[in-house]
Amino acid sequence: MTTLQKIAIGYFLALMGAASLNYIPGLTDAEGRAFGIFALDIFDDALHVASALWALAAALISHRASRMFLLIFGALYLGDGVFGFFTGYGYLDLGIFTNASEGMSFTIFRILANLPHIALGGFALLSVWKLDRA
Template sequence: MTNLQKLCMGYFVALMIAASLNYIPGLADENGLAFGIFALDIYDDALHVASAFWALIAGLWSHRAARTFLILFGLAYLGDGVFGFFTGYGYLDLGIFTNNSAGMDLSLGRVLANLPHLALGGVAAWAGLRDARRTT
């Protein structure tokens, strides 16, 4: 198993943990915010589970599948995190279609709410694109 395939396995675990946050007692406050920062709904959970299984399948399948997952997933999640700064909502969970834009905000709360997608997406895209550049 290559390093990219192992990274996909890590993404599988991380995304399954993200999908389970709503179901662990004590992690959400009285307003339903996980860690008091962001709200997760059924669409977020479905997105995280689908992404997790994509990571698992890619990681088990091949190095090339892992690289493709990391690039596509990385760019999608990174873009979703950046988009969250401009609107307060992402596009992956269809939040931009179900909510009015909250406008651009670089407050600590908005940064922390978007940081998971920025970090997961940035690392994945970097790893996949770095490997793609090495093999061409």
């Protein structure tokens, strides 16, 4: 198993963990926000599970499939996190199409809410460009 395949397995685990956040008692507040920062709904959970299954399939298929997963996933999630930072909503869950822009904000909650997608997307792209070892 190559480095990128191992990283894709890591993404499978991380994304399944993200999908389970709403279902672990004590991790959500009274308003349904995970860790009191971001609200995850059924669309977010479905996106995380679909992405996790894509990561697992890519890791099990080949190095090339893992590379393509990390490249495409990385670009999509990084872009979603950047959009979320600037508008308050991302595009992967169609939030930018169903909500008015909240404008740019440097609040800690806006940063923390978008940091997971920025970090996951950024690391995926970095993996393809710097850690790719067939």
